[in-house]
Amino acid sequence: MISFMNSISYKNSLFKYTRDVLKLRAFMFTKENKETIINNSEFEAKKAGLDEQHENESECRIADVDDFPSMNIVKEAPKETPANETDKHVTDEKELISPRHQDTLFWCLFIIHFGYKEYLQVDRNYGVKELEEKQKIYEFIKNNPTKAKETNYKVTNVAIQEMLSELMTPQKQTSMLSLIGLIAYYHVNVLIINEETKCMLEFWANAEMSTDTLTYILYKSSDGKYKLQFENIAEYKVNELRNKYMVLEHYSKYMKSVSGYKVEELEAMAQKLNIFDDTKKYKKSELYENIGKVLAI
Numbered sequence: 001m002i003s004f005m006n007s008i009s010y011k012n013s014l015f016k017y018t019r020d021v022l023k024l025r026a027f028m029f030t031k032e033n034k035e036t037i038i039n040n041s042e043f044e045a046k047k048a049g050l051d052e053q054h055e056n057e058s059e060c061r062i063a064d065v066d067d068f069p070s071m072n073i074v075k076e077a078p079k080e081t082p083a084n085e086t087d088k089h090v091t092d093e094k095e096l097i098s099p100r101h102q103d104t105l106f107w108c109l110f111i112i113h114f115g116y117k118e119y120l121q122v123d124r125n126y127g128v129k130e131l132e133e134k135q136k137i138y139e140f141i142k143n144n145p146t147k148a149k150e151t152n153y154k155v156t157n158v159a160i161q162e163m164l165s166e167l168m169t170p171q172k173q174t175s176m177l178s179l180i181g182l183i184a185y186y187h188v189n190v191l192i193i194n195e196e197t198k199c200m201l202e203f204w205a206n207a208e209m210s211t212d213t214l215t216y217i218l219y220k221s222s223d224g225k226y227k228l229q230f231e232n233i234a235e236y237k238v239n240e241l242r243n244k245y246m247v248l249e250h251y252s253k254y255m256k257s258v259s260g261y262k263v264e265e266l267e268a269m270a271q272k273l274n275i276f277d278d279t280k281k282y283k284k285s286e287l288y289e290n291i292g293k294v295l296a297i
Helices: 002-009 018-027 031-039 042-055 104-114 116-143 145-149 157-168 176-186 235-244 263-272 284-294
Strands: 073-076 094-097 189-194 199-203 215-220 226-229
Touching: 104 116, 104 176, 104 215, 104 226, 116 145, 116 157, 116 176, 145 157, 145 176, 157 176, 176 189, 176 199, 189 235, 263 284
Parallel strands: 189 215
Antiparallel strands: 073 094, 094 226, 189 199, 215 226
16 A cells, blocks of 8 residues: 555655654545534534524514525425515515434424524434423422423413323424423423414413514424424514414314304414315304314324
8 A cells, every 4th residue: 555655646755654644644535624624614604603603683584595595494495475465575485494313393492492503413313302401491490380381371280291291202393282391491482384384383481472582484284394484573473473374273172162152263374274265155163173174284
């Protein structure tokens, strides 16, 4: 090997001894040199800039995803919606982050709190990191159960115990109940949207739904995976989304009882879900049943 390197590199042999190969260490593709190159690269600088933008809670859009070739960011345009149902704020192109690990709901919340750069650092140790983080959430809820009860969902003591049990047991996917614990711990609001069913679930860190807390959107696909819109949204945007989507009453019970609605309300809901025929006369019970069949998150 030494003689071959001598023959292609030098007229006079410089590798009299094997140890002389170390003279080329600075030009070898070692782990240290690789990390140095990456850390000094323009790509690393751009990733750092992305997280700095998030930490400063900027209202600006994320930089063009074409500048981040290895990030799991998907640029998506929502399906076309009639102009009378929405406006340009809702139909704007959105940039989404798709966590590559199995429990996408948990990792979306992790990215919201720690930033995308920190998520990339987790890499192969994601299982250990997930357990460590859930252990912290477990301790927080165990010592501060009222925090979970301050959300927009009524959480009983029995539900708290179920939540704690889930946090301490490996789960393929974080449940809606455990999500309440996550938003209480990270103190953020989350809106989950299913664009196929036109439904939305709201999770607020406090029952008053204060906009002082940052609010983020998660999109759930038909395969049960979640994607994160990596920018907090303003109050006016929340109202736009409520007008566009069907807001579900509860993650375990999508609607109130039929007596809790007026016929006009059910008609408006059916129209929003595109299951209303203007030429047909509906009974209240029929509207309620038809709506219940298509609701999903």
